[in-house]
Structures are given as structure tokens and as C-alpha cells.
Amino acid sequence: MTQELTSTDPARAVHTPGGRTGWWRDAVIYQVYVRSFADCDGDGIGDLRGARERLPYLRDLGVDAVWLTPFYASPQADGGYDVADHRSVDPLFGSLQDADDLVRAAHTLGLRVIVDIVPNHTSDQHPWFQDPELARQRYIFRAGKGADGELPPNDWESVFGGPAWTRTGRGDWYLHLFAPEQPDLNWENPEVHAEFEAILRFWLDLGVDGFRIDVAHGMIKAAGLPDIGHKEQAKLIGSQVLPFFDQDGVHEIHRTWRRLLDSYPGERIGVAEAWAPSPERLALYVRPDELHQAFNFQFLTADWSAASLRAIIDASLAATASVGATTSWVLSNHDVVRHTTRLGGLRRARAATLMMLALPGSAYLYQGEELGLPEVTDLPDEVRQDPAFFRGDGQDGHRDGCRVPLPWCGETAAYGFGPGGSWLPQPRAWKDLSVRAQTGDPASTLELYRAALALRRAHTSLGDGSLAWTDAPDGVLAFTRTGRSGHTDLLCTLNTLDRAVELPRPGRVLLSSTTLAAEGDTALLPGDSCTWWGL
Structure with a gap:
């Protein structure tokens, strides 16, 4: 109720x-x-x-x-x-x-x-499905194949495995793309x-x-x-x-x-x-x-x-x-x-x-x-x-x-x-x-x-806006962000390799997924790491 x-x-x-x-x-x-x-x-x-x-x-x-x-x-x-x-x-x-x-x-x-x-x-416990007449109007029922309708109406499989059809006591079948307790509605x-x-x-x-x-x-x-x-x-x-x-x-x-x-x-x-x-x-x-x-x-x-x-x-x-x-x-x-x-x-x-x-x-x-x-x-x-x-x-x-x-x-x-x-x-x-x-x-x-x-909320380049890829070594992704404000002052670098990669230091570190060395004119990006840089 x-x-x-x-x-x-x-x-x-x-x-x-x-x-x-x-x-x-x-x-x-x-x-x-x-x-x-x-x-x-x-x-x-x-x-x-x-x-x-x-x-x-x-x-x-x-x-x-x-x-x-x-x-x-x-x-x-x-x-x-x-x-x-x-x-x-x-x-x-x-x-x-x-x-x-x-x-x-x-x-x-x-x-x-x-x-x-x-x-x-x-659910098969929904009042609609519990009413045999309503069920056949508001869910998907079909006659089975075979001499006595003993086979499912088609070869569809449930996402959870097994046939996507279950036979009722009346001999027809209802569709459930998930569990048998989840009959599909007839839209x-x-x-x-x-x-x-x-x-x-x-x-x-x-x-x-x-x-x-x-x-x-x-x-x-x-x-x-x-x-x-x-x-x-x-x-x-x-x-x-x-x-x-x-x-x-x-x-x-x-x-x-x-x-x-x-x-x-x-x-x-x-x-x-x-x-x-x-x-x-x-x-x-x-x-x-x-x-x-x-x-x-x-x-x-x-x-x-x-x-x-x-x-x-x-x-x-x-x-x-x-x-x-x-x-x-x-x-x-x-x-x-x-x-x-x-x-x-x-x-x-x-x-x-x-x-x-x-x-x-x-x-x-x-x-x-x-x-x-x-x-x-x-x-x-x-x-x-x-x-x-x-x-x-x-x-x-x-x-x-x-x-x-x-x-x-x-x-x-x-x-x-x-x-x-x-x-x-x-x-x-x-x-x-x-x-x-x-x-x-x-x-x-x-x-x-x-x-x-906190940075995403505060930084004008993050959130809605556009992305531009920049040159990076193989295995590394680098892109700048331009937010709704029109500013482009953030660079994101992702190193997907299992080893460190050296690249020119693009700016100051805003946030990194792990500790990295960024001194002088170069930065050493650790393997499997991501860093946000302020430009």
C-alpha cells in the first residue's frame, strides 16, 4: 500500500x-x-x-x-x-x-x-502482476514454441543468465530481461x-x-x-x-x-x-x-x-x-x-x-x-x-x-x-x-x-568547458582546460606507464595523486600518476 x-x-x-x-x-x-x-x-x-x-x-x-x-x-x-x-x-x-x-x-x-x-x-509481487488479467495487458506475455508451447518464445537470454522467459501455470511465457522476479513491462x-x-x-x-x-x-x-x-x-x-x-x-x-x-x-x-x-x-x-x-x-x-x-x-x-x-x-x-x-x-x-x-x-x-x-x-x-x-x-x-x-x-x-x-x-x-x-x-x-x-569547485578552468591536448611522451596524456570563464590556466598530466617519465616542468603543482619531484625546469612524473598543474 x-x-x-x-x-x-x-x-x-x-x-x-x-x-x-x-x-x-x-x-x-x-x-x-x-x-x-x-x-x-x-x-x-x-x-x-x-x-x-x-x-x-x-x-x-x-x-x-x-x-x-x-x-x-x-x-x-x-x-x-x-x-x-x-x-x-x-x-x-x-x-x-x-x-x-x-x-x-x-x-x-x-x-x-x-x-x-x-x-x-x-517485482512479480507488484499488484499489476498479481492480477492475471492486468498482468497480460501491462507485461509482455507470449505463447511458447514447440508442439505444446513448451519452448520459450525466442532465444533471448536474461542479463543474469539463463532464458529471459518463464512459463506460467497457464502455459504461456512472460519476459524478464533480469531475474524471473522482475517481469518486463509492456510499454x-x-x-x-x-x-x-x-x-x-x-x-x-x-x-x-x-x-x-x-x-x-x-x-x-x-x-x-x-x-x-x-x-x-x-x-x-x-x-x-x-x-x-x-x-x-x-x-x-x-x-x-x-x-x-x-x-x-x-x-x-x-x-x-x-x-x-x-x-x-x-x-x-x-x-x-x-x-x-x-x-x-x-x-x-x-x-x-x-x-x-x-x-x-x-x-x-x-x-x-x-x-x-x-x-x-x-x-x-x-x-x-x-x-x-x-x-x-x-x-x-x-x-x-x-x-x-x-x-x-x-x-x-x-x-x-x-x-x-x-x-x-x-x-x-x-x-x-x-x-x-x-x-x-x-x-x-x-x-x-x-x-x-x-x-x-x-x-x-x-x-x-x-x-x-x-x-x-x-x-x-x-x-x-x-x-x-x-x-x-x-x-x-x-x-x-x-x-x-575543493579545487574543482574553486578553479575557474575546471568543470564545464573545453579540453585541448598538448604534446606528451608516449604513455602520457596531457591536456589543458578552459572553463566557462574562458581562462586556460590548468594542465592535467596522466602517466599510464609503470615507470617515471621526465618532461619540462609546465607550472606549479596544484595537486598530485602521488609524490613527485618537480624542481627547476623539469618534472619527473611517477608511474601510474596524475598531476594538476597551475599554468
Whole structure:
């Protein structure tokens, strides 16, 4: 049942953070994976009250906005991305009043709040799916193949592995591109459109500043639901257009939502989680009449090499510039291996982050990356909860490793996460990576992030603007930045090699991912390092 707020104060929906026009174009947005951020009630699972109490930490870190993963009513078959009611808060995470309190508190601190919306599918416990007649109108059902309909309607595979179809007791099949508990909605039905527009209005009226749209590329399926013709289809996502992803019809949905967002004050935004096969197709999601941002997953999956990074940066900036948008850079999130581990160590992770924060556009940070947290790779099978782990042949099945609850303070688990332990075990070594342990240590990753975000906010060349490459030795990237002010007084150098490289000293060191020698007319860039120079 949809919850109601106890407060009738009409001011609760007023958007309060100030700021200039187009705030999203260079915003730094911090992803809070709610169940792993901070636990207030002691059940070992993070909640909205815990997140609200930690908002001052995020303000002091220097971010502009907070993105909250789903906290809606859900059986939790896929960490809350199986939504049973978009207008209610799951008791695991608190109440609707807690969500309202969090939005108010964030705005008071000058932080904006973005929430997840999940339009491709619902939970199989959603009232629509529980009603057999409604289900066949508002979800995708088909007759099976074979003499008795005993075979799936086509060869589509779930992203989590196995067939993307499940047979019902009536003998027909329903589509689920993810877990069987997540049936895909039928976006050819106008009632689905109307429901999601009402959901968006519900949260906009509460005061949220925008939506991260889960599987924004997935709502429309190719006519006739054609076969793909080969196995391991999840590996094709982001490399080619598939009959169930990145179909052109999704863009009309996003245009409708953009008109809705624009009807509210305060520049509310839409953010696409869209896996597209090229920067050019990704840019279609951020055309002037569509969404404001789209995650750049090509950048996230780039190899650690100067050539690879430069090619992706060039293609990304060209594609978004062609539609008047900026690029949204990201290195980690709740679905991928943390970049400290993925890139081959903390040294590279720090360098990659500093380079990302120097690029034109906006940036997304995933909780814990500012602590240099590595992927937890040794979780026992009995504690895992990722549905892909139990199906085995879809996504790598190890997403739990990036979702381990954060260490805040203390010498023993749960390291200040909450008074009742944590839903996934935390490594013992994390006591040295906690917020308290790193605060005040100038060599810590936390203080590097704080310094970088403070400089990014203060320096006129950073944020929105343009980039120009400069000559650099093989294996090194060097670019100058020109911000909105028109000043060009910052140079970023990234050494992707495992050895030091000497180059003429370009200016004074503003910030470096590691200690470097820069005296006289030369500078020695350490291997796997990034430096910001004032020109």
C-alpha cells in the first residue's frame, strides 16, 4: 500500500538549493547504495535515517548532489530493483517520512537529491502482476514454441543468465530481461506510461531534484521479438544494438519525461543508465529535448593505456558536444568491480580519479571510492545475495563484492556502519581505510578526494568547458582546460606507464595523486600518476 506523509506542510515540496543555470553540466554526484551506506536502526542494513545523518560528511567531501539507489517497497530479489510499489518506502529502509526528511536535510545543506526510477520492469509481487488479467495487458506475455508451447518464445537470454522467459501455470511465457522476479513491462500499453508519469510527479512534488533511470535503454523491444541467434548475449550489451536494448522507441518516452521535468521549478534532471554501442548512440539520450545526463560506460570499461583513454575521451566529448550536452564520467558503481581493483591497484585508481575530475563535464562517485576501497573478492558463497551469482552464466555474479558496507570508524566490524553488524562481512583491513582513520592524513585517498573536489569547485578552468591536448611522451596524456570563464590556466598530466617519465616542468603543482619531484625546469612524473598543474 502506498504510504502517506504525516506532514501536511505545503513547503515540503519546495526546491531549496540555489545555484546557477545548468547545474548538472559539471556537478559531482555521489552514489549512495542505501543498504550499505549507514545503518541507523541496528538491523545490519543501511537505511534512510542513516543516510540522512551522514549527509554532512558528503557536504564536507565537496559533492553537489546525492543519488540514492532504490529504497521502495520490494521483496528484495535484486537489491530493491524489483519494485512492488514506487510510492512506498520499504520498511528495511524506513518510511516515506524518512525520505521526506532526507530531502529536506539535503537541501538545507546545499545538496540536491536524485532517486532511482525503475521503468523497465517491476517485482512479480507488484499488484499489476498479481492480477492475471492486468498482468497480460501491462507485461509482455507470449505463447511458447514447440508442439505444446513448451519452448520459450525466442532465444533471448536474461542479463543474469539463463532464458529471459518463464512459463506460467497457464502455459504461456512472460519476459524478464533480469531475474524471473522482475517481469518486463509492456510499454505499448498507455496505462504504463500514465503510471510512471504519476510516479515521477509524486517524487517531484516531494522535492527530489531528479531521477536516475534504471535500464533507460530497455523499455521498448523490437517488433516481433526476433531471435538473436547466438549465446552469451549479455556480453553484447554496450557493443551493438540488441532487439531488447537501445531501440529507437525509448527516446519518445524520455522526451515525454523531459517535458514533465521542465514543468517543475529548480532544474530537475533525468539521468540515463543506458548501455549504448557507441558514443554517438549514447548522445541520443542527451539531446536538448531528452535527458540531461547519461553515464559514460565506455570510459568506465577503458583499458589503462593512454591511447585507449584518449580515444574514448575524444569520441565521448565529440558526441555529446554534437547535441549540446556534456559528458558524465564514472569509474565505479554498484554493478561493477571497484576501480581500485579493476585498474590494478590503488595507485592507478587515484590517478584515474584525478584525471576524471579534470575532464569537462560532470562526474559520478560511488560510495567508498573516496576511501580507496578495493573489491571484496573472498566473500563466502553462503553470504552472497546477488541473483546473478545463483544463476551463474549472466553478469559475473560477483556484484556483492562492491556492495560491502562502508567503514566509518573503529577497530572492529562493523566499523561504525551501524550498531547491529553488517549484512555483508567487512574485511579486517578496512579498519585502516575508515573515514576516521583517513581524516587528516594528507597522504590518504579521502583527503585526496577532498582536495580535488575543493579545487574543482574553486578553479575557474575546471568543470564545464573545453579540453585541448598538448604534446606528451608516449604513455602520457596531457591536456589543458578552459572553463566557462574562458581562462586556460590548468594542465592535467596522466602517466599510464609503470615507470617515471621526465618532461619540462609546465607550472606549479596544484595537486598530485602521488609524490613527485618537480624542481627547476623539469618534472619527473611517477608511474601510474596524475598531476594538476597551475599554468
